[in-house]
Amino acid sequence: MTNHELANTFRLIADLLDIQGEVIYVTLAYRKVADSLETLGRDIADVWREGKLREVPGVGKAIAEKMDELLRTGQLGFLERLQAEVPATLAELLRVPDLGPKKIALFWRSLGITTLAQLEAAARGGQLRSLAGMGAKSEAKILAGLESLRRRSGRTPLGMAYPVGVQMLIGLRTVPGVVDAALAGSLRRMKATVGDLDLLAAAADSAAVMQAFVSQPGVARILGQGNTKSSVEFVNGLRAQLWAHPPARFGTALQYATGSKEHNVRLRQLALDRGLSLSDQALTAADGREILCANEEEVYAALGLPWIAPELRGDRGEIQAALAGRLPRLITPGQRRAELHSHSTWSDGRASIREMALAARAHGLQVLAVTDHSGGLGITGGLKVEDIARQRAEIDAVQQEVGDSLRLLQGAEVEIRADGSLDYSDEVLAQFDIVVASLHTSLRQPRDQVTARLLNAVRNPHVDIIGHPTGRLIPDREGADLDMDAILAAAAQSGVALEINANPSRLDLDDIAARRAIGMGIRLAINTDAHDPEHLAQELFGIATARRAWVEPQHVINTWPPDALLAWLRSRA
Ligand code: DGT
Ligand code: CA
Ligand code: ZN
Numbered sequence: 344m345t346n347h348e349l350a351n352t353f354r355l356i357a358d359l360l361d362i363q364g365e366v367i368y369v370t371l372a373y374r375k376v377a378d379s380l381e382t383l384g385r386d387i388a389d390v391w392r393e394g395k396l397r398e399v400p401g402v403g404k405a406i407a408e409k410m411d412e413l414l415r416t417g418q419l420g421f422l423e424r425l426q427a428e429v430p431a432t433l434a435e436l437l438r439v440p441d442l443g444p445k446k447i448a449l450f451w452r453s454l455g456i457t458t459l460a461q462l463e464a465a466a467r468g469g470q471l472r473s474l475a476g477m478g479a480k481s482e483a484k485i486l487a488g489l490e491s492l493r494r495r496s497g498r499t500p501l502g503m504a505y506p507v508g509v510q511m512l513i514g515l516r517t518v519p520g521v522v523d524a525a526l527a528g529s530l531r532r533m534k535a536t537v538g539d540l541d542l543l544a545a546a547a548d549s550a551a552v553m554q555a556f557v558s559q560p561g562v563a564r565i566l567g568q569g570n571t572k573s574s575v576e577f578v579n580g581l582r583a584q585l586w587a588h589p590p591a592r593f594g595t596a597l598q599y600a601t602g603s604k605e606h607n608v609r610l611r612q613l614a615l616d617r618g619l620s621l622s623d624q625a626l627t628a629a630d631g632r633e634i635l636c637a638n639e640e641e642v643y644a645a646l647g648l649p650w651i652a653p654e655l656r657g658d659r660g661e662i663q664a665a666l667a668g669r670l671p672r673l674i675t676p677g678q679r680r681a682e683l684h685s686h687s688t689w690s691d692g693r694a695s696i697r698e699m700a701l702a703a704r705a706h707g708l709q710v711l712a713v714t715d716h717s718g719g720l721g722i723t724g725g726l727k728v729e730d731i732a733r734q735r736a737e738i739d740a741v742q743q744e745v746g747d748s749l750r751l752l753q754g755a756e757v758e759i760r761a762d763g764s765l766d767y768s769d770e771v772l773a774q775f776d777i778v779v780a781s782l783h784t785s786l787r788q789p790r791d792q793v794t795a796r797l798l799n800a801v802r803n804p805h806v807d808i809i810g811h812p813t814g815r816l817i818p819d820r821e822g823a824d825l826d827m828d829a830i831l832a833a834a835a836q837s838g839v840a841l842e843i844n845a846n847p848s849r850l851d852l853d854d855i856a857a858r859r860a861i862g863m864g865i866r867l868a869i870n871t872d873a874h875d876p877e878h879l880a881q882e883l884f885g886i887a888t889a890r891r892a893w894v895e896p897q898h899v900i901n902t903w904p905p906d907a908l909l910a911w912l913r914s915r916a
Contacts, residue, residue: 344413345563346387346578350377352413352422353406358434359425361444362451375401381579384561388414430457439488440821441787449474463489484787491821498536499581500817501884502847505530507581508540511559515585518555520546522590527600531653533887535817535850539574540583543600549587556585592624594636598643599623605658606651613646613662621646654890671893674869674902676886681710681901681908682879684756684779684810684842684870689726689734690715693875696734696751697741702876704749709905712777713738714754719766726755728771750905752776752912756810761785763796765803772805777912779842779870781810786823794826801833804916808868808900809834811844811851827856831863838915840866840900843892845885846878857892867899 344352357373379400380387390396391414396407413419436447436459450456453474456465462485465471471482508530515524521544525531528541546552553573557565566574566582574584588596599607600623614621618629626634626645636642640650648665652673655661664670686692687699694702696713703711715734718725726734735753742751754777758766761784765772772778780800786793800806812830813822834841841860844851849872852860857867869885871878889899896902900911 344388344417345576346380346383347563347576347580349387349410349413350380352419353377353380353409355431355434356422356425358437358444359429359431361437362433362448363425363429364444364448372401372403372406376406383578386563386578432458435459436462438492439485440491440819441484441488446476449476459489459492498538498818500536500847501530501533501850501887502817502881504537504540504581505533505847505884507577508542508583511540511542511583514559515542515544515552515556518544518546518552520548520551522546523593525597527586527597528602531601532603532656533654533884533891535847535853535888540581541600542583542585543593543597544585544587545590545593546587547589552587553585586623588623591635591637594638594640594642595621595625596623598636598639601639601653601656603657606656606661609658609662610646613648617646619645652890654887655893657891672895673890674886674894674896674899676883677707678896678902679869679882679886679899680708680903680905681712682706682708682871682873682882683710683712683752683754683777683808683868683901684714684844685711685873686715686756687713689713689730690718690756691724691874696737697744698876699873700741700745700749700751702879704745706879708749708879710750710752710908712752712754714756714777714779717755717757717766719758719768719771725758725766728767731771731774750909754778756781757806758783759796759800761788761796763799765800765806769803769805772803773916775805777808778806779808779810780806782812782814782823786814786820788823790824790826793823794829797823797825797830798833801830801839802837804837806839807912807915808840808842808870810842810870810872811846811849812841812856813851813853815849815851815853817848817850822851827859831856831860831865834860834865835863838866840868842868842870843885843888845869845871845881845883845888847881847884850884850888852888852892854888854891857889857894861892861894861898867894869899869901 353373354377357370360370396402396410409419409421433447433451436442454465454470456462466482466485471477472479508526512524512526515521523545525543527543529537530540544552549570553568557568557573557575561577562575563578564576566576572586576582586596586600611621619626634645643650649670651661651665682703685699687696700711716725718727738751738753753775755775756779759780759782760766765780800809813825815822841852843857860867869889871881873879900908
C-alpha cells in the first residue's frame with residue numbers, strides 16, 4: 344500500500360466515525376496521521392520494515408497496529424466491522440460543500456440515503472426539506488453543493504503543484520544527456536488547479552531520462568514507462584508525466600504539450616490554412632518535407648505569428664490577437680513595486696512590522712502597506728481602534744530605520760460585516776493611508792444580500808482596494824454568489840481597485856473576472872496578503888493569474904511609481 348492509499352484508508356475511517364457520531368478528538372487523530380503520511384516524503388512501507396512506525400508524527404500504539412495490519416495483509420478488521428455498521432459510500436457525501444456528518448447521519452437514518460445519487464434524487468424530490476433542522480433553502484443549497492462538487496473533483500491547487508514541478512525540473516536538468524527541460528501542460532499555463540504535472544525533456548537518448556524520472560524519490564507507482572513518454576503517481580497521489588524528444592524537435596513538442604487543447608486545435612487549423620500540418624514532431628508541408636523547430640518561437644514564426652505566452656493559450660482570442668499584432672504586453676513579476684496588503688503581529692501575522700519591512704526591501708519592493716485586520720467589533724485579534732496611534736508610531740520608527748528605500752504605509756484590512764457595514768467608522772478609516780476592505784464571514788448569504796454588502800464597500804470613498812473579492816478558497820470553497828456585473832459596474836464608477844489576491848489558495852479575482860475588470864477600465868491590485876515574510880514570494884501566482892487575464896502593467900496599481908501611487912491614494916478619501 345502507498346502512503347496515499349494508507350492516508351485515504353485513515354480518512355475513510357475518520358469520516359465514517361464522524362458520521363457514526365464518534366467524539367471529535369478520535370477522528371482528528373486519524374486525520375492527522377493521514378496528513379503526516381502524505382507529507383512524509385518517504386515510503387511508509389520502508390518505515391514499517393525498519394520497525395519505526397511510531398516515529399511517524401501522530402502515530403500512537405492503536406494506529407501503529409492498524410498500519411501494521413494494513414501493510415501486512417492489505418486489509419483491516421476494524422474497518423470491515425465499521426463498514427458493516429456505517430456504509431462506506433456515506434463518506435462521499437462529506438465532499439458536498441456545507442454538508443456535515445450530522446446531516447448525513449440524519450438523511451441516512453431517516454431516509455436510508457447512502458449515495459450521492461440518492462441524495463440528489465431526494466433533494467430534487469423535495470424529501471429533505473421536511474426533516475428536522477432542514478428547509479427548502481438548505482435543500483437547494485445541497486443541490487448547489489452537488490453541482491459544485493461535479494465541477495472541481497480531483498484537481499491539485501497550483502500552489503501545491505508548482506513547487507513540486509520546479510523541483511522535478513531541476514532534477515531533470517541534472518540527468519546526463521538532458522540538454523533542455525521545461526514544464527508543460529496546465530502547470531506551464533499556470534492554471535489555478537492542475538489535473539496532473541506535465542514535463543518535457545530534450546535528450547538525444549531518452550532511456551536514461553525515463554529511468555531517472557520513474558525512479559525519483561516519492562514515486563509510489565509507475566503508470567507507464569516508454570521511450571517518449573512515462574507517467575508516475577507519487578505517494579501523495581499527485582501524478583506526473585514526462586515526454587522526451589530529440590533537441591531538434593523540442594519546440595513543436597513543447598508547443599504541443601503545453602496546450603491548451605483548445606489553443607492547439609486552433610493553431611493546427613491555422614497551420615492547415617497555410618498548407619502545413621502541425622504535430623508534436625514537426626510541421627510538415629504537403630510534399631512531406633519536415634520543418635523541425637528546436638524552440639517554440641520557431642513554431643509560431645513558421646505560422647506567421649509572434650510567440651504567445653503560455654498563460655494566454657486558452658483559445659480566448661489570443662491567436663486572433665497575435666495575427667493582428669495586438670497581443671497584450673503582459674505584466675511580469677519584476678514590475679511589481681508595492682505590496683499593498685500584508686499583516687503583522689498587530690493582527691494575525693507571524694512577523695513584526697520591522698521583519699516584514701526588511702523582507703519587503705530584500706524582495707525589491709519600494710512600498711509596503713501594513714494592513715492588519717480591523718478589530719472594531721467582534722473580530723478577535725484585530726487592531727483595536729485605541730492601538731492605531733501606537734501602531735503608527737512603530738511604523739514611523741521602522742520607516743526611520745529603513746530610510747528612503749522603502750515607503751511604509753499604515754493601512755487596514757477592514758472587515759465587511761454580515762450586515763454590510765464596515766468594521767471601522769469612516770472617521771477611523773480616514774486615519775489610514777490605505778484601506779483594503781474584505782469579506783471573510785457569512786459568504787453563503789443569498790446573492791442579493793452578499794452583493795449589496797460588497798457594493799457598500801465598493802462605494803465607500805475611504806476604501807481603496809477590495810481584497811479577495813469573492814472569498815473563494817481553492818480547492819474546497821466556492822466564492823460568494825456575487826452579482827459580478829453589479830460589482831464591476833460599481834467599481835468602474837467609484838474608482839476602487841479590485842484585488843487579485845496572490846495566495847495560491849485564493850487567486851481571487853480569478854483570471855476571467857480580472858479580464859472583464861480591465862476591459863471596463865477598473866484598476867487592479869496584485870497583493871500577496873502576506874502573513875509571513877515568506878509569503879511575499881507568492882506574488883508569482885498573482886502575477887500568473889493576471890497574465891492569464893491579459894493584464895498589462897499599467898492596469899495594476901502596484902506597478903506604478905511610488906509617487907503616482909501615493910498621489911492616487913491621497914486623491915481618494
Ligand atoms: P490538466 O492536466 O487537466 O490540468 O490540463 P492539461 O492542459 O495539462 O491537459 P493534459 O495533462 O491532459 O495534457 C497536456 C497537454 O497535452 C495539453 O495541454 C495539450 C496536449 N494534449 C493532450 N491531449 C491532447 C489532444 O487530444 N489534442 C491536443 N491537441 N492536444 C492534447
Ligand atoms: Ca496536465
Ligand atoms: Zn489579509
